[in-house]
Amino acid sequence: MKLFYRAAMISVTLRLTFSIPIKRNSSAIDARGVPLYAPNVCPENELLYPGETTSDWICDCGPGYLYYASKEGCFAAYRQGPCSDGNYLVFNSSNRSAVCSQTSCQDGFARYEDKCYELGKPNGPCPPINQGGGIFDVNVTTLVVECLRGTENLSLLNLPSRCSPGSRRDSSGNCRVVYK
Template sequence: MFCYYTLFVGLIIIAKSEITKDTIGFPESEENLNLVNKKERYPVYLPSMCGENELYYPGDQEDDWICDCRPGYLYYPEKDSCWPAFRRGPCNDKEHLRLPHNSIIPVCVKNPCNDGFVVWKGTCQRLGSTAPCKIEFPPAVLWVNATTMSLGCVPLNFHIRSEIAYENAKCPLGCKRHVQGLCVPETMPQVTKV
């Protein structure tokens, strides 16, 4: 059966020689638990539709989809693209991109550590390392909290990359829609007086 399936897929690809690797989409885990009820629709990595470091997210309507930054990435308007938080990205040497408190626009901030390292409890620690979080259970890594866009020990989860619930269900901090003012706040149903 597997051989027939492989042959069938191969014939389709040969017949449609216009297909490239950029037209294939890969489903991603939804990191925002408030959005998992979108009729079983999940974000998709679709490079033919979205820019680098972006995913294709389900919107509010049945056929509504939008490109936006991956979780833990920040939209930088000057370059019109998404960059990983606490990494050099579009910044100068010895700087990294961060989202200041009470701001929607990320800024480049001096980083005394090398790119990929951050100051954590007074020393330079590698992002993605378990060493700074060794007393945590379940096991955790030093990473960007996709909800607060700050550093923290994020628990490892092998089924879903993150089980962090976003405080802002419609637009995570630092995403493209948030920076461009396109977030749609949740509204309470209107009560009509009879």
């Protein structure tokens, strides 16, 4: 008597998730936990947030991103995103939704006191950082542009390309002086 064994292919999907470094006082997190960057679980520009129970997780827009219903996706506030040329995506507080709004600024710039300034840059309409100023960007809590003081951009890619001589990048992505 011969025994035949049926070989079964087992498919394993690797689920990658990364904890996102968001300051504890940010409205992007709550007491239940920290949102996760899970690119194989959530669509582009979304993070995996803890839900009502410990086993419940929900994909939602990351800080500074707005859900645009007609395109069923999250897009950066004050950027062209899904909008036609000459428009950018903003939060409409009266109907609590993202809308395309006309702008005379090019993509990556926003109007502040009747002038266009580049987003994510120090100075511009803000006093110099060494004088207590900040970076002109979107406030992820209020979703309006302003001078942000003492803040860090939420980005996994905004690292300096090289650390200065005599220093090394630590596990948090900061350049630190190496003492021997």
